[in-house]
Amino acid sequence: MNDFEEKTLSSKKIYDGRVVKLVVDDVLLPNGKPSKREIVKHSGAVAVVAVTKEEKLVLVKQFRKALEKTTLEIPAGKLEAGEQPLECATRELEEETGYRAKSLKPLYSFYTSPGFADEIIHLFWAEDLEQGVVHLDHDEFIELVEYSIDECFAAIKEKKICDAKTILAVHLWKQRNQRS
Amino acid sequence: MNDFEEKTLSSKKIYDGRVVKLVVDDVLLPNGKPSKREIVKHSGAVAVVAVTKEEKLVLVKQFRKALEKTTLEIPAGKLEAGEQPLECATRELEEETGYRAKSLKPLYSFYTSPGFADEIIHLFWAEDLEQGVVHLDHDEFIELVEYSIDECFAAIKEKKICDAKTILAVHLWKQRNQRS
Numbered sequence: 001m002n003d004f005e006e007k008t009l010s011s012k013k014i015y016d017g018r019v020v021k022l023v024v025d026d027v028l029l030p031n032g033k034p035s036k037r038e039i040v041k042h043s044g045a046v047a048v049v050a051v052t053k054e055e056k057l058v059l060v061k062q063f064r065k066a067l068e069k070t071t072l073e074i075p076a077g078k079l080e081a082g083e084q085p086l087e088c089a090t091r092e093l094e095e096e097t098g099y100r101a102k103s104l105k106p107l108y109s110f111y112t113s114p115g116f117a118d119e120i121i122h123l124f125w126a127e128d129l130e131q132g133v134v135h136l137d138h139d140e141f142i143e144l145v146e147y148s149i150d151e152c153f154a155a156i157k158e159k160k161i162c163d164a165k166t167i168l169a170v171h172l173w174k175q176r177n178q179r180s
Numbered sequence: 181m182n183d184f185e186e187k188t189l190s191s192k193k194i195y196d197g198r199v200v201k202l203v204v205d206d207v208l209l210p211n212g213k214p215s216k217r218e219i220v221k222h223s224g225a226v227a228v229v230a231v232t233k234e235e236k237l238v239l240v241k242q243f244r245k246a247l248e249k250t251t252l253e254i255p256a257g258k259l260e261a262g263e264q265p266l267e268c269a270t271r272e273l274e275e276e277t278g279y280r281a282k283s284l285k286p287l288y289s290f291y292t293s294p295g296f297a298d299e300i301i302h303l304f305w306a307e308d309l310e311q312g313v314v315h316l317d318h319d320e321f322i323e324l325v326e327y328s329i330d331e332c333f334a335a336i337k338e339k340k341i342c343d344a345k346t347i348l349a350v351h352l353w354k355q356r357n358q359r360s
Contacts, residue, residue: 003250004243004321014195015202017218019296022195022202027245030321037245038197040220042296063184064294065207065217070183071294078295108336111343112292113299114244114251115258116199116222121344141184141210156288163291164301164344171351178358 042119046089047076049169050126056146073166085122095135102128222299226269227256229349230306236326253346265302275315282308
């Protein structure tokens, strides 16, 4: 079994920003030919599937500049330097939604765009939610929304829920309900 | 209901590559304060959930430079200029796997990384697969793998399947089986 690994000949840093870095690598393909790979570097993120005692999914409504669109997504946020995923998930859930979970169980860690970015999202399931107080970052403008599973599927149809992690979260929630 | 829209003051192109563009926008936040948004622009992509008559999911094994790792993913590829998602999905499925589908049904279109990228993936379900001949691009080095649903969940556990679209695909396939 061949791993088709690509050897890096050189790596050029194009941009080093607050959220992403961009590098362009000169590589050797498995057939010995040269090529270029454009790679977006990201610190990684967490996201939380949080279902209330009333059987509603906790969502945040926010404007996404990259999409020029307002979306509904599960609570999520970037890992800070040295921060562990569990610690980050605990922090982001409380900051964005005010909820605290008795425990956060890891569901999956997945790459979002393996073709061009190294961003990984660590997805957690929140057990036993308790309502607290919202503490937003100074440049976060979000609104809390809580949807039943039928409302979630309707929001997917209407493209209000329109990102991979949240669509996956809704399906994981549905499967969990079917098992129990 | 507030949409929290951010007004673009200026937009600076940092990089214009083969796969991604990077722009940095100066924006006005809803509170009137200035901020910057780093945005990766991508042409969009398609991906196909293709299950064989033997009830195996068609996967491609490939090296992902961004992750420095070999992954198993459902067949996928970038939209070319002016290409429609259905056309692209038909082409990519056949090029990468040799399979042709009698029809491709749209499942979901989702953004992969709404925090920093506009990439959208149009996900299709392939009906009635027929084996044909693989035609790879000159810089594609991939291997075809076909896994049962149990093998897929094992591969997720072993982090060989490790990207959002493929994990979602496995769950959508599982739910489809539960319905029928």
